[in-house]
Amino acid sequence: MRSTEDAHQGDRAMRQAQARRVGAYLTAAATAAGYDVRRRKGGRAQLASLTGLSLTTISRTLDGRTLPLPSQLAKWATVLNLDHRTMVVESGLIPEERGPAPARREAVSAALSPDEAMNAWGITDPIIRRTLNGSIVHAITLQEEIDATYAWEAVARG
Known part of the structure; x- marks a missing residue:
């Protein structure tokens, strides 16, 4: 039978291994996002x-x-x-088997979201991504306003 001290050391070893896995994952993700x-x-x-968060x-x-x-x-993640x-x-x-089910998205068109487009284009810098996303959202809003104006004019013309 294992002592409680042995169990504690086993838990500690598991946490250390998990910390190394998370560190390796975040290092790879940060590097992929353009951070050295x-x-x-x-x-x-x-x-x-x-x-x-602190640098430490x-x-x-x-x-x-x-x-x-x-x-x-x-x-x-953000x-x-x-x-x-x-x-x-x-x-x-x-563990994956305990992980939440991925969100299901129904494909309504072949259009990409701004994030999907930036990923496809390989844009990883967070500042560029935020700027581009803001521009895309603004352009979509302007286009919707223009489309609504033309639709209103068409109704007015009869």
Whole structure:
């Protein structure tokens, strides 16, 4: 029979392994998003600024020395433009079979969302993504206004 001390060490080893998996996942995701997260290259400081987390927290998480809190994971997902649910499964925080079912999206057309288009174009910089997304949303709103004006004019002409 194992002692409680042995059980505690086993839990600690599991948490350390999980922290390493999450750190490796977030390092890969940050690198894919265009951040150079190697030490003293600026990417870690950028992530700290964008997430609102301390540089120490960012470094310890990327290095696999600590597990992020759920609120911190949400910040990572937002900044790296990751799906929150997918991230917790792919990072190994929860096993895939226990993970939430992926959201089902019915295809209503071949049109892409702004995020899907930016992903397809390989645009990963968060500032460029926000700027482009704002421009796309604005353009869609303007087009809808123009379409509504033409529709109204057509009704008025009879």
